[in-house]
Amino acid sequence: MDTFKVLIVDDEPDFLETIVKRLKRRKIDVTGVESGIRALELLEQEHFDVVILDVRMPGMDGIETLKEMKKKRPLMEVIILTGHASVESGMQGMQFGAFDYVMKPAEFDELIEKVRQAFERKSIHEAKIKETKIKETRIVT
């Protein structure tokens, strides 16, 4: 299977630490940060394929972070994680281009499966863009 890079954004240090540890044990390249602002800063320097994003965070909340992320990296897929099921924020999240909306506590294997699907989607998307770019250059030349 292709390797991919995952970024996890959550303000609860205990949760963040545990999930990073568990994903690393599954040989997934994962980085954890504790706020939306930190995540956006990191995106300036590093590239990630899939982001797992907590919706409720102090400062910049998940939906705001999602919007900024999609502006910066439109192809990167974002899975929103929530401790508190809110239909309103779920609808907003999907509207602003989140791949999925998962409730805490998420079943670990299920979460990994969603990350895998999100990565598959990103790969399909990239392949499609490559294809159209080749077509475009063919038309030009």
Place this chain on the structure above:
Amino acid sequence: MPEQSEVFTLISQRYVISLLIVAAAVPAWFTGGPLFVAGLLLIAWAAFLSTRHLVRQILRTNEQKCSLDQQLIQSQKLAAIGELSSGIAHEINNPLAIIGQEVEWVRHILKEEKVEDPQQMSELKESLFEIARQVDRCREITHKLLDFARKQEPLIQSVDVNRLVEDMARLVEREAISKNIKIVRSYNKDLPFVLTDSPLLRQVVLNLLNNATYAVGKDGEVTIETQMGENGCVNVLVADTGCGIPKEDLNKIFDPFFTTKPPGKGTGLGLSICHGIISRLGGRISVVSEVGKGSAFTIHLPGGERKGEA
């Protein structure tokens, strides 16, 4: 602009009326004398004028209505384009300003005679390099825009619809339970995987579920069902025991900006977006409703594949 056929009827109407006037005047001349004919002509003329006036009025109102509709659509489009283009303009203006400045500088150097001077040469090269860099920056911006436009196209993956629907049902359930609304599930276990765009489908299912709980208000049921449809279609049904939709509204519910919610409570875009998404996925969405009993929306998705082929 009035329709051509309407203009045509207007012209032909004039002919018919003048013919009628002549046809009425000739026998009247023999029976009633000139005064009677004059009266008749006057009445006919008045009728002709008033008809013409009315027809013109109708055409004008029609035209005004069309142009108002057009204006509304146009202004919405303009608002969206305005927002987008101010962003693009801002992004592209900065590199353009730098390019302009460098061009000025190159011109300035070229005006002087000693262009062979190594110092001048290196300045020229530096300017050219900077211009090329800014052009790249602009290119990057336009590429990003193209990527964004492409993002609207569905991305097809093999999707477990039962799983997807259950995820959304769970999301709605907690709020539903607090209003004493029961979520009833009935999933077809043998449902094949469907080749579709999962985030788009999630958006539609969540929207329908949210509408269903809104229609119930409190104390009721929302049923969510997956079934095999005709021609290998996979159907997702979301039904509620809510207020129902009046017959006269049924053909309007998918129109953009149609809403029965109080102002500020809904944009009236939810169902029109759902409709747009499902058509983009090659499917369709249907509705059955009865006032006081509830509504049932069905998403018909094409392209089921056998389980295990995924």
